Amino acid sequence: MGDAAATASSxxxxxxxxxxxGGPAGLQLAYFLxxxxxxxxxxxxxxxxxTFFTRYPRHRRLxxxxxxxxxxxxxxxxxxxxxxxxxxxxxxxxxxxYSQDYFPKADDLVRYLRDxxxxxxxxxxTGARVARITRAEEPSGAGLFTLRDxxxxxxxxxxxxxATGFHVPFVPPGVPGIEHAEKYTEISTDPADxxxxxxxxxxxxxxxxxxxxxxxxxxxxxxxxxxxxxRLAWTTHHVSDLRAVYNNTLDSYQLKMQNTILDGTLESIxxxxxxxxxxxxxxxxxxxxxxxxxxxxVVLCTGFRPDFSIFGEGxxxxxxxxxxxxx
Numbered sequence: 001m002g003d004a005a006a007t008a009s010s011x012x013x014x015x016x017x018x019x020x021x022g023g024p025a026g027l028q029l030a031y032f033l034x035x036x037x038x039x040x041x042x043x044x045x046x047x048x049x050x051t052f053f054t055r056y057p058r059h060r061r062l063x064x065x066x067x068x069x070x071x072x073x074x075x076x077x078x079x080x081x082x083x084x085x086x087x088x089x090x091x092x093x094x095x096x097x098y099s100q101d102y103f104p105k106a107d108d109l110v111r112y113l114r115d116x117x118x119x120x121x122x123x124x125x126t127g128a129r130v131a132r133i134t135r136a137e138e139p140s141g142a143g144l145f146t147l148r149d150x151x152x153x154x155x156x157x158x159x160x161x162x163a164t165g166f167h168v169p170f171v172p173p174g175v176p177g178i179e180h181a182e183k184y185t186e187i188s189t190d191p192a193d194x195x196x197x198x199x200x201x202x203x204x205x206x207x208x209x210x211x212x213x214x215x216x217x218x219x220x221x222x223x224x225x226x227x228x229x230x231r232l233a234w235t236t237h238h239v240s241d242l243r244a245v246y247n248n249t250l251d252s253y254q255l256k257m258q259n260t261i262l263d264g265t266l267e268s269i270x271x272x273x274x275x276x277x278x279x280x281x282x283x284x285x286x287x288x289x290x291x292x293x294x295x296x297x298v299v300l301c302t303g304f305r306p307d308f309s310i311f312g313e314g315x316x317x318x319x320x321x322x323x324x325x326x327x
Contacts (some may be wrong), residue, residue, distance in 0.1 A: 267290070
């Protein structure tokens with residue numbers, strides 16, 4: 001665990017690197033910085049690394065492949081089908097030793113990440129939720145970053161890498177009555193709580209279908225709504241699109257089992273006198289025809305966004321809607 005007294009920098013102590021976020025990306029970078037003898041500190045908001053995966057995905061099954069049996073002995077070739085292991089010089093520290101499941105449990109990933117941090121002795125301060133990052137020119141002309149956490153502790157670094165990923169729940173803006181919807185981050189994961197109900201899931205990505213998969217055998221009907229058609233990973237070859245492990249709801253729709261997949265934009269939610277919710281949406285096709293559904297619950301599975309609120313004024317990169325990475 002992190003020692004606050006030992007890890008907060010003095011005004012003279014300047015790190016080469018400050019890494020914000022103790023997930024897979026932050027730990028992987030910390031490993032290589034550690035191996036190269038760089039001065040660095042990884043700052044993690046939770047009480048240990050891998051905190052995000054202690055809660056998400058909500059139904060605890062990952063969609064990152066874990067193919068244990070490949071037919072190859074070469075560890076580099078085996079990594080081609082191992083989507084969870086971090087790179088290191090320790091051939092024993094691979095995720096395939098933590099789970100035999102092709103779609104493993106999130107708790108196994110948490111256990112692996114914490115062992116990775118401990119086995120390599122990485123410089124991590126936990127319980128350090130960064131609240132502000134600012135940049136100022138030093139008299140020498142060098143630009144230094146100052147990181148301040150919610151407890152008021154300060155670190156200074158020549159370079160900052162934010163590895164927090166997408167972790168802020170996104171709520172569609174400008175939708176009247178959106179407060180009546182439940183968020184993916186807070187919903188019950190007990191399918192019995194949805195028995196006999198009519199449920200609208202807003203969002204047709206993996207979190208939406210993960211949620212629908214959990215409840216559709218118990219609901220009277222499950223509707224799924226988003227502006228665009230479902231993007232299937234086996235069609236797009238993009239790993240973040242809908243994986244086959246969550247396609248049973250889609251299958252039930254095709255077989256007319258009282259579940260529907262709707263392409264449309266949510267316009268409003270109204271709470272009726274009997275407690276039900278009246279949802280208005282506009283089809284993406286059919287010349288934008290408006291339609292109304294009366295349901296018992298609306299669940300928002302609309303994804304996550306990065307948190308840019310930690311940046312102070314300064315020459316920070318502007319976020320863009322879609323990043324394209326080229327070798």
